[in-house]
Amino acid sequence: MEKKTKLHEKIYLVLILFFFYLPIFYVVFFSFNSSKSLTRFTGFSLQWYEKMFSNRTIMEAIGYTVACAVIATIVSTIVGTITAIGLSKSNRIVREMVSQVNNLPMLNPDIVTAIGFMLFFTSLRIQTGFTTMVLAHIAFCIPYVILSIMPKLRSLDPNIAEAALDLGCTPIQALWKVIIPQIKEGIIAGALVAFTMSFDDFVISLFTTGPGVNNISIYVYSSVKRINPTINALSALIVYVITIVLIIINVVPMIKERRGKRNEKIS
Amino acid sequence: MKKLIQVKNVTKTFGSQVVLKDISLDIYENEFVTLLGPSGCGKTTLLRIIAGFLDADEGHVIMDGEDIANTPAYKRDVNTVFQHYALFPHLDVYENIAFGLKIKKQPKDIIDQKVRRMVSLVGLEDFLHRDVTKLSGGQQQRVAIARALVNEPKVLLLDESLSALDKNLRKEMQLELKQIQKEVGITFVFVTHDQEEALTMSDKIVIMKDGEIEQIGTPLEVYNEPINEYCARFIGDSNIIEGNMIRDGLVRFDDVEYECVDKGFKDNEPVDVVIRPEDIDIVPRNQGKMNGEVKSVLFKGVHYEVIVETSSGTSKTVTMHVTKEHDITNESAHEKISASNFYMDLEDVPNLTDSEVITRANAQAWNEDNEDVSLSKVTYNVKNEVGTYDCTFATDKGTEISIKIFVVKPNVIEDQSNEEGIQAFDFYRTADEIKESMALDTDLILWADAAAWNLEDDSRVEIWDVKYDFDDENIVEGDYPITFSTQGRELKVETTDKIEEGERIGLNWNPEDIHVMRKMVV
């Protein structure tokens, strides 16, 4: 498909990118505004950041969001990995069935999944709160983890586990020493997806959480009735964190690779 | 020699499919055994049962006198070289080879010694710390062998281990494998579908088919005395001819009786006869046991592979009427149109469509710029009975041509000795159409609607040969005979003498070159 890119095509791409980044730059810019206005920049100030850090509800929301995302990521990654390995050795019918059911929460609108959880928890007389939110997050993260590990498993040599057994590994050793190291990338990718899915989730959290337990999204949603520039600061904070994390994720492998190449040259 | 592995009455099914049927096989110490057969014959399943990756449904595998049914794979004194090697991509060459020893918690210095010895055995000294994914196929193969052998197993199992290599490398590895086996002195069980591999390396070949063992023997035995048609076809190139055993030492095929050395058949028992291509000599006509005509000669490097037809197939001759140019020009529309009369089979009348009529008549119209113009109107009044009918093709602009369709009863030629029938029809074409044909034989078959079939089961038989003696480049109006025929008896002969296609020759062989086999039970 490689051809010369014409000028108007370049302009089009720039416009699309501008559209995508405009609100992000806007939010960061106005988080430094000295007044309450959302359209007029009256001067530089850090007051909204101060207000944010001294606001207990916001800090709690950040805490709940991170805690929920960490727990959901760990549990869903472990369960997802074990399940994916099991599925890769199961017969086609089981595999097909599980993937069909797994598709449900991914193909259903979030709101349907969310009210399903809500009805489920309340019917069982479980008080909604942090625990139910975490359970729901784990439930919707596992399918994504499985989905990101399965291709790695499928691309393994079909005899790789047998080779390990053949060389004297017990089944558990075969998993640890041979299978897990080779699907490591898929597991990491799955964990990353799980973390962001959980961290960014709004709809399912809204319906499965209980009184007094908010995550960042719910806090933003519930406080939009009033003009509240602390939200700009909060949004900007998220932008900073995500940017730093993404830079690390994208740059570290590059450095590693370069170092690897240098080592190869030396040896 | 001592029996190392005894496979006793092993049966294995996957779902409703029986993969191994009551297999029994003895494997001796220090033996190179090859399980040979096409994919799906059960050879890999048998190997996996020996390795411990699968359990047999029935029967036993006994190793060193002990039933190993309940010994898991990781405790068996057996190692495997897998089809795609199954090297661990996250480990380098050294770590891959050391893997089994590390699992068994051997001391570091012992591991190092053993790995280094193994590496030099397979010639990978320079690649110790290379990434296994960056090795060539042959090098990966060697790592896989070393990784298995370093554990000092009693048996090495190799599952289609050479199939991923290219031809030259495969030959090289065949020799090397045999060499390694001699050097380490353990039993190798090798699975392959490649008969050449089996012949070059094995002490013993086990030919399998549909989950059963057909023949066990040394390479020489299975080559010279295949037990049935299946084994003969699988090992080496063969001419296999149906015949009858008249009595001991006398077999009849292709209507002639020949001397042979085989005994022990019932009188007049139907048999299959094998004559290897290299056992047949080419001699002057009428001086051999058979006469024939050379159909094709293929240079194979050292020898020529010659196909000789010794009796012809079923044939049918039709007349091709080559007519003069009959384009009709429509001056006002600046268009030209042409079409030819055609004969057709009465049986085909009910299924006749416009587009088929156009094809059969080779009807076409074109304008001044030589662009095709579509035939929008096709009218014909063909009835479901023998007769001559009119047919008209026309374009949108009214350019027209009329032809005749001759509906005839097919004149079938049935050859009872070949159990074949053949039919074809006379047809009309212009000289230009013949000159323009890009694949004349195919077009002639199409134009004459020639077809052949098996009289017994009605299955289609290929038209093998189209014979005519006109020069298609310079053909003129007139009638020409064309003969369509099916494949007759053809024998493959290997010779080092140059021979020309079309030459009429004789074929000769000695009585001991004929090998008679029992018919396979289907």
Place this chain on the structure above:
Amino acid sequence: MKGFSKMAYPYIVWMVVMIILPMLMIVFYAFSKSGNDVLTFQFTFQNFIRFFEDSVFPNVLWRSLKMAVATTIICIALGYPCGYIIAKLKGNNQAIMILLITLPMWINMLVRTYAWRGLLGYVELSSEARVYVGMVYNFLPFMILEIYTSLSKIDPALLVAARDLGANDFQAFLKVTLPLSLSGVVSGITLVFLPAVSSFFIPKLLGGGQYVLIGNLIEDYFITSGDWNFGSAISFIMAIIILISMYVTRKLDRTAKEDEI
């Protein structure tokens, strides 16, 4: 190796409890009277009759569908050229562009939508138009990525072959590129239409509560008024409509593929 397959069993149990049961709960609530629980279940169509009796609810449903279809069409119109241009870029530039388009997606959707609230303060727009901006903004990246992926998988030799067989640039695009990229468009449609039809925070944040879509109805009945039976019935209706539209889309994709052959 069959032993490893047992590792999937715990999750199969979990899946039944945490995925299938909640779905069944929705159906159960949708077809029962309020005040019922699992023990005193009374089957009724009342919730559905109520939905279709009053024209308000079907109107909202209709508006949501129109909105989702329009959003999907806009996303295809904007996203196809974008994916096409990216697929034509040099390898390295392609990766950079895709990275640039994915980056904003990592930031909380709610936060990004919230940002538009302030931005749209600069222009006078109807609440409907504001909601459209939010929808297209949130869902366009999915469409671009799907279309790009299907386009980048097309073997360049196919286009060379089409040119060799006498097609000009436009014909080659029409007869080769476009049909082969349709599967990407279809999965893009799934990724845009589905969340668009059920979205409720975009209209709430950007429409200023003036603009009610089906998702807002569901939220209201669950969170505000607590009528879970009616809320479940609305979700059930929405899920059925989505199911049908997904089925139709896939069917269209399949017939399109058959036409190619």
